[in-house]
Amino acid sequence: MWRRTFRATLRAGLGPGATGAVAGAPGARVGSCRFAGSDSEKAAGPSPGGRVSAELIEHLERLALVDFRNREGVARLQAAIEFAGQLRAVDTDGVEPMESVLEDRCLYLRADEVVEGSCAEDLLQNSQQTVEEYFVAPLGNITLPKQSEQHPVLKS
Amino acid sequence: MAAPILRCARPGRCWSLDYRPRRSRALFAEPVPGRVRGQSSAAAQEPRPGAHEWAAVVGLEIHAQISSNSKLFSGSQVTFLAPPNSLVSFFDASLPGTLPVLNRRCVEAAVMTGLALNCTVNKKSLFDRKHYFYADLPAGYQITQQRLPIAVNGSLTYSLGVGAQWSPSATKTVRIKQIQLEQDSGKSLHDDTRSQTLIDLNRAEGQLRVDANVSVHHPGEPLGVRTEVKNLNSIRFLAKAIDYEIQRQIEELQNGGKILNETRAFDEKLGCTVSMRDKEGKQDYRFMPEPNLPPLILYDAESLPVAADPQQVVNIDWIRERLPELPSVTRGRLVEQYGILPEHSFVLLNEDGLLEFFQTVMKETRAEPKKVIGWILTIFLGYLKQRNLAVSESPLSPSSLAELLNLLDSKVISLPAAKQVFEELWQNQGKTPGQIIREKKLELLQNQEELEEICQAVLAKHPQQVMAVKNGNQKVVNKLIGIVRRATGGRADPGRIKQILEKQLQ
Numbered sequence: 001m002w003r004r005t006f007r008a009t010l011r012a013g014l015g016p017g018a019t020g021a022v023a024g025a026p027g028a029r030v031g032s033c034r035f036a037g038s039d040s041e042k043a044a045g046p047s048p049g050g051r052v053s054a055e056l057i058e059h060l061e062r063l064a065l066v067d068f069r070n071r072e073g074v075a076r077l078q079a080a081i082e083f084a085g086q087l088r089a090v091d092t093d094g095v096e097p098m099e100s101v102l103e104d105r106c107l108y109l110r111a112d113e114v115v116e117g118s119c120a121e122d123l124l125q126n127s128q129q130t131v132e133e134y135f136v137a138p139l140g141n142i143t144l145p146k147q148s149e150q151h152p153v154l155k156s
Numbered sequence: 157m158a159a160p161i162l163r164c165a166r167p168g169r170c171w172s173l174d175y176r177p178r179r180s181r182a183l184f185a186e187p188v189p190g191r192v193r194g195q196s197s198a199a200a201q202e203p204r205p206g207a208h209e210w211a212a213v214v215g216l217e218i219h220a221q222i223s224s225n226s227k228l229f230s231g232s233q234v235t236f237l238a239p240p241n242s243l244v245s246f247f248d249a250s251l252p253g254t255l256p257v258l259n260r261r262c263v264e265a266a267v268m269t270g271l272a273l274n275c276t277v278n279k280k281s282l283f284d285r286k287h288y289f290y291a292d293l294p295a296g297y298q299i300t301q302q303r304l305p306i307a308v309n310g311s312l313t314y315s316l317g318v319g320a321q322w323s324p325s326a327t328k329t330v331r332i333k334q335i336q337l338e339q340d341s342g343k344s345l346h347d348d349t350r351s352q353t354l355i356d357l358n359r360a361e362g363q364l365r366v367d368a369n370v371s372v373h374h375p376g377e378p379l380g381v382r383t384e385v386k387n388l389n390s391i392r393f394l395a396k397a398i399d400y401e402i403q404r405q406i407e408e409l410q411n412g413g414k415i416l417n418e419t420r421a422f423d424e425k426l427g428c429t430v431s432m433r434d435k436e437g438k439q440d441y442r443f444m445p446e447p448n449l450p451p452l453i454l455y456d457a458e459s460l461p462v463a464a465d466p467q468q469v470v471n472i473d474w475i476r477e478r479l480p481e482l483p484s485v486t487r488g489r490l491v492e493q494y495g496i497l498p499e500h501s502f503v504l505l506n507e508d509g510l511l512e513f514f515q516t517v518m519k520e521t522r523a524e525p526k527k528v529i530g531w532i533l534t535i536f537l538g539y540l541k542q543r544n545l546a547v548s549e550s551p552l553s554p555s556s557l558a559e560l561l562n563l564l565d566s567k568v569i570s571l572p573a574a575k576q577v578f579e580e581l582w583q584n585q586g587k588t589p590g591q592i593i594r595e596k597k598l599e600l601l602q603n604q605e606e607l608e609e610i611c612q613a614v615l616a617k618h619p620q621q622v623m624a625v626k627n628g629n630q631k632v633v634n635k636l637i638g639i640v641r642r643a644t645g646g647r648a649d650p651g652r653i654k655q656i657l658e659k660q661l662q
Contacts, residue, residue, distance in 0.1 A: 063440055065289065099282055099303075102450035109468055112224050112261030115231035116245035123241060123249045133240045134354035137291030139346060 052078050208374045212402045213382070215333075216394075217367040219340070222265045228339055229256035229299065232358075240356040248357050250294035255448050260470065263306070266337050267454065267475050270307025272482055273332050277472050279454045281306040283337075283446040288439060291355050292342035302443050305336035306452065313484065315502070366394050370401040372409065380405070381415040385422055385429050397422040401429050486511075494518070494525035503533055509547030510537070513554050520558035523565040531561065535575070539582060551585045552578075560589040572646045573598040601648045610648075611656045614640050625661050633657060 057068055057077075068074050120133055129136040227234055230247040247254035270277045282304040285297040310332035342357035366389075371382035385401055388394045400422075405415050420429040455461070457473040481489075487501035490511075496504075504511045514532050521528060536557065540550060560581070564574045573593075580592045593599055601607055614636065615622055624632045633654070640653045 059440070063287070063442060099445050100447065100450060102447075105450040106468065107258060107450045107452050109260035109263065109470070110226075110231065110257045111467065112226055112259055113231065114226050114233040116226075116247075117232040117243040119246070120239070120241040120244065123244055123246075123251075126249075126251075131352075131354055133242075134345070134356055135241070135291075137344075137353045137355055139348070139351050139353055141289060 052081065210372050210402075210406050211375045212370065212372050213379060214398055214402075215369040215382075217369065217384075219365040219367075221340070221363040222262050224259060224261045224265065226259055226261075228259050228262050228337065231257075234359065236359075238358055240354075241358060243358045250296075256299060256446070258449065258452070260467070262337060263452065263454075263470050264475060266306045266335060267470060267472055268479060270310065270335050271472070271476050271479055273307075273310035273312055273335070275307035275310030275332060275335060277307045277454060278304060279456075279459070279472075280304065281336075281452045281454075283449040283452070284443050285446050286441045286443055288441060290341065290344075291353055292344045292357070292360075294342075294357065298339050298341065299446050299449070300338035301336035303445075305334040306454075307335040308333065310335070315498070362389060365389065368394060368398050368401070370398055370405065371415070372402060372405045380409075381417050383415065383417065383429075384419045386419055386432070388422055393422055393424055396427055397429055400427060404429065494529070496525055496529050500529050500533060503537070507537065507547060513547055513550070516554035517558045517561070520555055521561045521565070523561040527565075528561060531557065535578060539578075551583075552581050556581050556589060563589055563593065567600060567649070569593060569598050570600050570646065570649055573600070576646075597645075598647060601644050607644075607648060607652065608656055608660070610643050611640055611653065611660055614643055615657070615660060622661065633661075 052074060057074060060066065060077075061068060068077060124130045124133060124135070127135045221234075222228070224234060226232060227248065230245045232243045232245045232248055235243070245254075247256065267277055281301055283299055284302045286300050286302065287297040289296055311329050312332060313327055313329045316326040316328060340360040342355055343359065343361050345354040345356070347354060365387055368385045368388060369382045370385065371380040373380040383401060383405070385397045388397055401420070408415060416431075416433070419432045421432050422429050454470050454472055455464075456471060460469060460471055483505050487498065487505060490496060490501045490504060491498055504514055510532070513536075514528065517528055517532065518525060536550075536552070539545075539552075540547065557578075560574060560577055563569050563577075564571065569577065576596070576598060577589050577592050580596070581587065581589060584592075587595075601610075618636065618639065621632045621636055625636070636657055637650055637653050640657065641648060641650060644653075
């Protein structure tokens, strides 16, 4: 996903490290990708130019249930983070962050009427296992195995 | 799933409140006035001599279900007691390609709550995704309002009661940090024997849930580390859990230990909090803006766009005008209008239907409000509570009670007789007070001659007591009054009996 965006901006004439509006659209603002309160940022982030730590990989895998699987996967992650880091080169002082590309749209308000439901049979068909119209899930959350058990490749 | 809930933040200490707390999200605040010493009703432990005072800081996170027909983000019905998953729509089941559509009624409810709690209603608020994994949250995230909620910075004033006594002079104000709209999860039923969990995505359990955040510190020093006690379902357990947790933290710190920033559960049987510490460490919710929902814009009379579709705009001023009378205003009005005590006004408002009952009785009776209140709060309410009935289930109508009180007021019957009639009315719904009085011959003996005759007869039968009174023993008079009352079958006014006896004993 990051690579596609990167190529699109290159085509529009914006090279890496350049400042200014994205894709040359007049009045467009460069949005900040920082989120107040996002803990992942405060957690062990990669040092500039440094490697993504095994601890961070484990943390991300647990949070997002993605599997970086091998060195190549981690390298791709590293590249993506470095690419996104370029945003810090943009001076956003005094610029209001854009929270949503939908900011000019009206949020549609639905009337408080019952118009949906009564399709339990259809929904339950999607589930591997059901018991008397309940979906069946394992007890609680199953913790991921520790990284050392999972990725002998990444031990470093 | 996705049944709508309101969450509002409420920093500050909270003790047993008289009225239901609305949705609150607990956030950290400055300490409230009032100190907590190192002792409690539970395991009392005297602070060591020379130990500093402790101050506790409590924040409540209250989750309350919005009263609406359909869910917050889908058109599924909101109701109890439906077969599992029968109310669930494709969106509620998080099927790919479905999108949230905001319920207008829920927005209005949030604005109303914000206004009632003196909040600033944000004309622009935003929706976010809060990510975590659990089987009853099929999307893997909950849509909430973390960055910019719909209402902020409110307050709630309440009175303190000590035990059964209310002391309306002790009023406190608690701050409301914020009110936010958010989705609820589904319901999980754990089946330990088969090592599985059954998931019903209709709605979560309960209409009201509270989480308490507790920390302690020495006044003047920085705030301490807080713990969160989750999912408390009753005011009683909420108070117990908070008390216990404050004590636990004080003892831990006094013994040189540390408080961990963790989640705890309250064990109702043991009356203590236990750690729910996840092996995976502190939760990271990876908040991000909800990409499928634009900002929520609210308007007021000034900013209302001219050619707007009324269905698509929520006008804060319009809602403010339609706010029902708030409880504190009602209570003040009752005290002024009827001259009842403030504590009475609390009870009237806290029991569903009781205020209406009282007001109907007042309309149809001549009796003084203070007397009526006594009957309603002590006798009537007592009967209801004993039989676990709501006011709406009362076999006694307000008109019946009004009639009874009129008869009592005009001294047709005595107080003990009135209580007897009340009991009869409760058991036999068909009869009127008048009928019962006639049937059971409960009318007050008004005839002076008849009364004097009875008194004389009693005195004749008890010469020893008469001697005792003549010798100066006044207490015996009461005994004689009792005997006369029994002789009249409770139909004579004790005051009159006393008058007659005293005259006859001279």
